Amino acid sequence: MKRRSFCAGAAAMLAGAGSLVQAAGRPPTGSALRILAPDRGAVSSLLALGVEPIAGADRAFYDSMGAEPRMPPGMNIVNSGDPIEPNLELMIELGINWCVTVTTPQIARERMSVVAPVTHLDIFTGQIGALDRAADGLRTLARLTGREAQAAAYIGQVEARMAEVARTLAQSGRPPQRQTYLVTLNDGGRSMVAYGRNSIMWDVMTRVGLRNAWTRSTNEYGFSVGGVELLAEAPDADIVVVDFGASTTAALRQLAVSPFWNRLASVRAGRVYRIPLIDLFNSYPSAMTLLSGLDGLVRREDFRHV
Numbered sequence: 001m002k003r004r005s006f007c008a009g010a011a012a013m014l015a016g017a018g019s020l021v022q023a024a025g026r027p028p029t030g031s032a033l034r035i036l037a038p039d040r041g042a043v044s045s046l047l048a049l050g051v052e053p054i055a056g057a058d059r060a061f062y063d064s065m066g067a068e069p070r071m072p073p074g075m076n077i078v079n080s081g082d083p084i085e086p087n088l089e090l091m092i093e094l095g096i097n098w099c100v101t102v103t104t105p106q107i108a109r110e111r112m113s114v115v116a117p118v119t120h121l122d123i124f125t126g127q128i129g130a131l132d133r134a135a136d137g138l139r140t141l142a143r144l145t146g147r148e149a150q151a152a153a154y155i156g157q158v159e160a161r162m163a164e165v166a167r168t169l170a171q172s173g174r175p176p177q178r179q180t181y182l183v184t185l186n187d188g189g190r191s192m193v194a195y196g197r198n199s200i201m202w203d204v205m206t207r208v209g210l211r212n213a214w215t216r217s218t219n220e221y222g223f224s225v226g227g228v229e230l231l232a233e234a235p236d237a238d239i240v241v242v243d244f245g246a247s248t249t250a251a252l253r254q255l256a257v258s259p260f261w262n263r264l265a266s267v268r269a270g271r272v273y274r275i276p277l278i279d280l281f282n283s284y285p286s287a288m289t290l291l292s293g294l295d296g297l298v299r300r301e302d303f304r305h306v
Helices: 003-015 040-048 059-064 088-094 106-112 130-145 148-170 200-208 228-233 246-255 259-263 285-298 301-305
Strands: 035-037 098-101 118-120 179-185 191-195 223-227 238-242 272-275
Touching: 035 040, 040 059, 040 098, 040 130, 040 148, 040 285, 088 106, 098 106, 106 118, 118 130, 130 148, 130 200, 148 200, 148 285, 179 200, 179 228, 179 246, 191 228, 200 285, 223 228, 228 259, 238 246, 272 285, 285 301
Parallel strands: 035 098, 098 118, 179 238, 238 272
Antiparallel strands: 179 191, 191 223
């Protein structure tokens, strides 16, 4: 199709597309779903239910951020580009008839809704309870796709894993008053991202019995950006670093020669731990990924008793 003809057709569809937007972002019935999931959280939630979107977050980027579940090898997802700037022409060309979002901003969702109904999983509201909202979001998608059994099974697995990690920690002998920072580090080791209230990470840590040391305010997504010197506010707290590979290694190498870093009680005691990569800006499945990392951590002798 020539671009002029395509654009003319697209314009005609967009002009009358208001009728396509269904109440409460419900997907169309009586036809096969062709789903756009522009952000990683949306892709992740759908895959947890066994639903594959037609278009969405780039596979390489999705994998590099540690998102789970992994995209199946045979899944041919069309890269929909930056979720901040939805490609409406691509949506029309692909016949997208439903959009699912988690972290896509409202202005972009409004643009997408001109072509297809949008279901937004409102997880990150700047309020406590992100994990429960993420579970509710998964249940919402399950109802809309007829995957209630899959959602119940997945949520049941996460709940069981949380209970297991909590039991392991409670029986470990770890001092219950000890706090834990959960952070990512930049290459130079001068600044970090700390995860606290309003995040899924905070909720999971709380449920398994870990006291999050980050008590400062966070943004709506549950994290704060600041200098590593803020770790001195709880100098005895364990420092759990999410491992982004080479960049994390470079940051820790720089910190190893920092007088400030080496004065921290937790650093002197060797209580700095790396856990496998987690997509920290995601949806309900990120809880399972974090639990895998925490399970390995709480079973370590140096984490439990030191």
